[in-house]
Amino acid sequence: MKHYPFILFYLFCNVFIYAFHGGFWVYVFCFLAFSAVVVWGSFDIELGYFVNSITHKRTKTKEVALTFDDGLTEFTPKFLDILKENNIKATFFCIGKQIKKYPETFQRIIAEGHTIGNHTLSHSNTTGLLSTSKMVEQIEKCDEVMAKIGNITTNLYRPPFGVTNPNIAKAIKKLTKKASDGM
Numbered sequence: 768m769k770h771y772p773f774i775l776f777y778l779f780c781n782v783f784i785y786a787f788h789g790g791f792w793v794y795v796f797c798f799l800a801f802s803a804v805v806v807w808g809s810f811d812i813e814l815g816y817f818v819n820s821i822t823h824k825r826t827k828t829k830e831v832a833l834t835f836d837d838g839l840t841e842f843t844p845k846f847l848d849i850l851k852e853n854n855i856k857a858t859f860f861c862i863g864k865q866i867k868k869y870p871e872t873f874q875r876i877i878a879e880g881h882t883i884g885n886h887t888l889s890h891s892n893t894t895g896l897l898s899t900s901k902m903v904e905q906i907e908k909c910d911e912v913m914a915k916i917g918n919i920t921t922n923l924y925r926p927p928f929g930v931t932n933p934n935i936a937k938a939i940k941k942l943t944k945k946a947s948d949g950m
């Protein structure tokens with residue numbers, strides 16, 4: 768579990784407060800520093816603060832992984848044409864609601880050998896505030912759309928806005944467990 772930064776920070780605060788003989792501003796400072804760490808951890812997915820994530824690969828070859836988010840849109844076929852012309856495979860992190868709007872494009876992505884990832888059902892602006900069960904629903908419903916329209920499953924998930932937090936971490940853990948239990 769990822770609680771150890773919290774515990775360490777709590778201990779640190781207590782030592783700090785003890786050393787400086789308490790005082791209101793010491794508390795305020797600790798609170799602000801703690802909040803800053805949590806906010807930073809929420810928005811910078813590369814830190815892996817709440818969820819372990821794949822953000823880069825250590826490699827000696829000069830290569831990049833091409834990924835597209837937030838599709839599908841009316842422009843996706845144009846991207847697919849360019850990728851096909853240049854014989855490039857990419858990963859598309861799709862929004863469930865958008866897949867429903869452009870089912871043929873979704874099927875084309877799969878047929879042309881690209882990789883598919885889950886980017887939630889509706890890419891809610893309040894993703895960072897959703898409960899664990901709402902988060903599970905967002906991911907599961909997107910999986911359902913993918914299975915129904917593209918007959919495909921994925922174990923790739925990219926969080927909307929790159930936001931991770933304890934609820935999202937719990938949701939991912941639940942779904943990973945469900946998948947490994949073969950449900």
Ligand SMILES: [Zn+2]
Nearest residue numbers: 836837927928
């Ligand atoms: Zn997005």
